[in-house]
Amino acid sequence: MLDFIRRGKPSLAPMAGVADRAMRELCMASGAAFCVSEMVSAKGYILGDKTSAKLLRITPAEAPMGVQFFGDSPETVADAVRKLLAEGIEDSLPPAFIDINMGCPAPKITHGGAGSALLKEPMKCERMVLLAGKAAGNIPLSVKLRTGWDAEHITAPEIAKRCEAAGAAFVTIHGRHKQQMFAPPVDIDSISAVKQAVQIPVIANGDVQDSGNAAYLLEATGCDAVMIGRGAQGRPWAFREDGSIAPSLRERMELMLEHTRRLCLYKGEYIGMREARKHAAWYTKGVRGAAALRREIVSAMRIPDLEAIAAKLLSWWEAEA
Numbered sequence: 579m580l581d582f583i584r585r586g587k588p589s590l591a592p593m594a595g596v597a598d599r600a601m602r603e604l605c606m607a608s609g610a611a612f613c614v615s616e617m618v619s620a621k622g623y624i625l626g627d628k629t630s631a632k633l634l635r636i637t638p639a640e641a642p643m644g645v646q647f648f649g650d651s652p653e654t655v656a657d658a659v660r661k662l663l664a665e666g667i668e669d670s671l672p673p674a675f676i677d678i679n680m681g682c683p684a685p686k687i688t689h690g691g692a693g694s695a696l697l698k699e700p701m702k703c704e705r706m707v708l709l710a711g712k713a714a715g716n717i718p719l720s721v722k723l724r725t726g727w728d729a730e731h732i733t734a735p736e737i738a739k740r741c742e743a744a745g746a747a748f749v750t751i752h753g754r755h756k757q758q759m760f761a762p763p764v765d766i767d768s769i770s771a772v773k774q775a776v777q778i779p780v781i782a783n784g785d786v787q788d789s790g791n792a793a794y795l796l797e798a799t800g801c802d803a804v805m806i807g808r809g810a811q812g813r814p815w816a817f818r819e820d821g822s823i824a825p826s827l828r829e830r831m832e833l834m835l836e837h838t839r840r841l842c843l844y845k846g847e848y849i850g851m852r853e854a855r856k857h858a859a860w861y862t863k864g865v866r867g868a869a870a871l872r873r874e875i876v877s878a879m880r881i882p883d884l885e886a887i888a889a890k891l892l893s894w895w896e897a898e899a
């Protein structure tokens with residue numbers, strides 16, 4: 579049932595506003611073990627919010643894929659799981675697993691008691707997993723944690739243990755506490771402590787760039803697999819076996835344009851292009867001449883604009899090669 583968790587095969591982390599269908603498809607095609615939806619409000623989904631329902635859709639090119647809910651109330655999260663499994667999502671495969679967000683540090687999430695605010699309430703986490711797990715039936719239920727609320731309160735090992743007792747199938751641990759946001763360092767010891775606290779699989783996360791340096795985190799923590807987030811931004815090849823080797827500039831540009839085409843196809847040109855700009859900035863990061871084109875990249879209105887930028891970068895590169 580958990581055969582999508584593989585030691586040598588990193589998975590794609592959930593990233594709201596970034597790891598959407600277009601990015602997930604490209605990362606899965608590059609060899610990611612599995613992927614996860616952007617976080618979805620359990621309450622919003624129950625209340626019939628159409629955007630939330632859309633975020634839960636899984637297409638064949640994304641499978642195996644899990645969906646992630648956030649919420650402050652165990653009952654609400656369980657209700658969302660129940661609704662999802664009873665009603666399903668139009669044109670969607672069933673989720674490979676259902677994940678609960680216990681790590682988001684954004685104030686608009688934590689002020690309501692969800693995301694990493696849950697790290698202050700181990701018993702509530704346990705109850706959430708118990709109720710949501712019952713609602714999930716035979717679909718695996720997992721949790722994604724940070725190490726704790728702050729450096730003085732590293733609660734993840736205790737919470738992981740409680741979640742396991744309540745029926746969680748696996749745990750993903752991002753090795754930072756809430757107050758750290760994304761500042762270094764990743765806390766290897768706390769990730770290891772989570773691994774040692776439970777028998778279920780533990781996925782380590784934090785600052786892994788690609789399959790090339792995934793082995794370090796696996797060895798240092800004893801975890802079962804790793805998950806890559808920001809390392810995959812503009813780098814879907816991060817999941818290839820030789821993920822630390824960037825492909826040719828031509829291939830990079832082809833991937834950027836394919837990503838853009840998919841964004842426009844799935845979201846329409848207006849929204850698709852606005853979202854494509856940040857991805858294009860990532861795809862061209864460090865490419866010779868790209869800094870001079872930054873303004874053009876972040877104001878591209880249509881696919882041909884980015885095609886022209888890619889052609890320009892390639893011609894400069896070829897002229898100098």
Ligand SMILES: Cc1cc2nc3c(=O)[nH]c(=O)nc-3n(C[C@H](O)[C@H](O)[C@H](O)COP(=O)(O)O)c2cc1C
Nearest residue numbers: 591592593594616617722752784785786806807808
């Ligand atoms: C833009 C962005 C959005 C994120 N959204 C989510 C989310 O929806 N759910 C979640 O559990 N984590 C989310 N995260 C956290 C990542 O899944 C991951 O834990 C974190 O980025 C650390 O991994 P990394 O160093 O490989 O990026 C997000 C991170 C970023 C940068």
